[in-house]
Amino acid sequence: MLGIKEKLKEKVEIQREEVTKLLKNYGDVKIGDITIAQVIGGMRGLKVLVTDISYLDPFEGIRYRGYTVDEVLEKLPKPKGAEMPYDEAQFYLLMTGDIPTEEEVREVIDIFKEKRKVPNYVYRVLDSMPREARPDVMLAVAVGTMQQESVFAKAYAENKITKQNAWEYMFEDVLNLLPKIPMIAAYIYRLKYKNNEQIPQNPDLDFGGNFAYMMGIDKPYDDFSRLYFILLSDHESGNVSAHTTHLVASAWADAYYSLAAGINGLSGPLHGGATQEALKWFQELLKKLNKIPTKQELEQFCWDTLNAGQVIPGYGHAVLRNKDPRFETQLKFGEQYLANDNLFKLVIVAYKIVPNILKHYTSIKNPWPNVDNISGTIHSHYGIPEDFFSVLFDISIAIGSLSNILWDRALEYPIGRPRSVTIDQLSKFVTNK
Numbered sequence: 001m002l003g004i005k006e007k008l009k010e011k012v013e014i015q016r017e018e019v020t021k022l023l024k025n026y027g028d029v030k031i032g033d034i035t036i037a038q039v040i041g042g043m044r045g046l047k048v049l050v051t052d053i054s055y056l057d058p059f060e061g062i063r064y065r066g067y068t069v070d071e072v073l074e075k076l077p078k079p080k081g082a083e084m085p086y087d088e089a090q091f092y093l094l095m096t097g098d099i100p101t102e103e104e105v106r107e108v109i110d111i112f113k114e115k116r117k118v119p120n121y122v123y124r125v126l127d128s129m130p131r132e133a134r135p136d137v138m139l140a141v142a143v144g145t146m147q148q149e150s151v152f153a154k155a156y157a158e159n160k161i162t163k164q165n166a167w168e169y170m171f172e173d174v175l176n177l178l179p180k181i182p183m184i185a186a187y188i189y190r191l192k193y194k195n196n197e198q199i200p201q202n203p204d205l206d207f208g209g210n211f212a213y214m215m216g217i218d219k220p221y222d223d224f225s226r227l228y229f230i231l232l233s234d235h236e237s238g239n240v241s242a243h244t245t246h247l248v249a250s251a252w253a254d255a256y257y258s259l260a261a262g263i264n265g266l267s268g269p270l271h272g273g274a275t276q277e278a279l280k281w282f283q284e285l286l287k288k289l290n291k292i293p294t295k296q297e298l299e300q301f302c303w304d305t306l307n308a309g310q311v312i313p314g315y316g317h318a319v320l321r322n323k324d325p326r327f328e329t330q331l332k333f334g335e336q337y338l339a340n341d342n343l344f345k346l347v348i349v350a351y352k353i354v355p356n357i358l359k360h361y362t363s364i365k366n367p368w369p370n371v372d373n374i375s376g377t378i379h380s381h382y383g384i385p386e387d388f389f390s391v392l393f394d395i396s397i398a399i400g401s402l403s404n405i406l407w408d409r410a411l412e413y414p415i416g417r418p419r420s421v422t423i424d425q426l427s428k429f430v431t432n433k
């Protein structure tokens with residue numbers, strides 16, 4: 001068996017040749033045009049990034065290295081007795097493009113276990129932060145604090161890095177950093193919400209299983225953690241957090257700086273915060289009626305939201321034009337384990353009614369529930385407070401973003417630096433037409 005590093009070495013050589021060929025022979029081939037609406041509209045729809053880690057098909061949904069959500073859940077190896085695959089297997093898939101064998105995933109699990117011990121100074125920093133600090137701020141601070149561990153930064157300072165070997169140092173940083181993220185996240189959770197009563201790690205457990213264990217939440221939360229971290233691991237590299245991580249890394253910042261930036265990028269209410277908004281909407285509805293609403297009552301609540309000039313959170317998508325398989329998969333989990341939860345019942349009732357209203361009375365392009373529609377309901381079922389949701393999302397994006405920046409280094413992608421225009425220049429462009 002080739003170890004993950006050797007396998008990557010082989011793949012990096014092949015992909016480098018491909019990129020060199022494309023640049024040398026076809027560098028001036030046009031793949032699209034830019035409109036004023038796209039420039040002003042957050043580059044929506046513009047294909048200006050390259051990544052092989054995942055691809056978001058507007059109709060099929062996300063494909064991780066070419067595999068659909070269902071294929072990933074079916075093909076990746078699972079811990080004994082578990083229903084969901086190892087997150088380590090998803091990491092292997094995103095990194096190498098291959099579904100790992102049991103033996104291959106075992107290597108990653110062993111490496112992760114060996115590297116997951118968090119330096120003591122990180123705990124001291126976290127302990128000294130105000131208890132009011134948001135948990136995702138604490139996570140970003142912890143990751144930034146560990147930057148001094150960066151093998152890449154040290155090698156750079158010692159003039160050891162070349163364009164050719166840069167990815168190998170990045171790889172070491174990724175392997176050192178990723179297994180620590182759920183450990184730190186669970187520590188922050190217990191520090192903030194459980195009176196700092198910490199639960200030591202369980203050396204027998206995997207990435208997701210150990211996270212659930214350290215959080216102190218019983219089965220099947222271990223399986224939900226594994227599932228959630230896989231589903232949210234990557235959604236192309238254009239979303240704010242993945243894009244931020246990539247951009248910061250493009251200036252040859254190490255994995256610690258880059259991921260800390262990505263964690264900050266996730267914090268906004270329009271991105272990582274949407275899970276909270278969707279949960280709040282369902283909670284308000286339940287509180288108002290104190291029961292599962294009838295069709296008419298739910299329709300009225302939708303109208304109240306729309307008439308107040310607000311969007312209905314948890315519906316719609318900037319790219320997807322069909323049902324989100326990440327919603328559907330969590331729905332199946334909920335049907336199995338949350339059937340008696342009133343909020344979950346509400347998610348199901350709303351699924352049958354809200355898309356019809358949005359389709360007929362707004363200009364929404366995709367009326368179906370998105371991934372954030374349901375995640376918050378499941379998190380809250382397991383007692384997790386709303387302001388911790390973005391930390392759960394951060395653990396997931398660490399898997400995808402770190403895989404992305406490893407490949408950015410391996411394929412020697414240059415620093416990101418788009419140009420800007422002024423409004424005046426745009427106006428002149430139109431009058432000159």
Ligand code: CMX
Pocket residue numbers: 270271274310311312313314315316317318319358362363364365366370371372
């Ligand atoms: N409720 C009501 N109206 C909505 C709507 C919703 N959930 N989603 C879109 N619309 C409206 C838009 O406001 C827009 O109206 P105007 O034409 O009057 O400006 C119109 O429908 C067209 O919007 P769109 O092109 O379909 O959607 P966008 O690409 O502009 O925005 C998104 C996408 C997700 C920001 C938007 O659907 C939204 O605000 N949804 C609610 C918040 C949410 O659930 N966010 C999580 C996104 C999940 C993810 O990114 O993964």
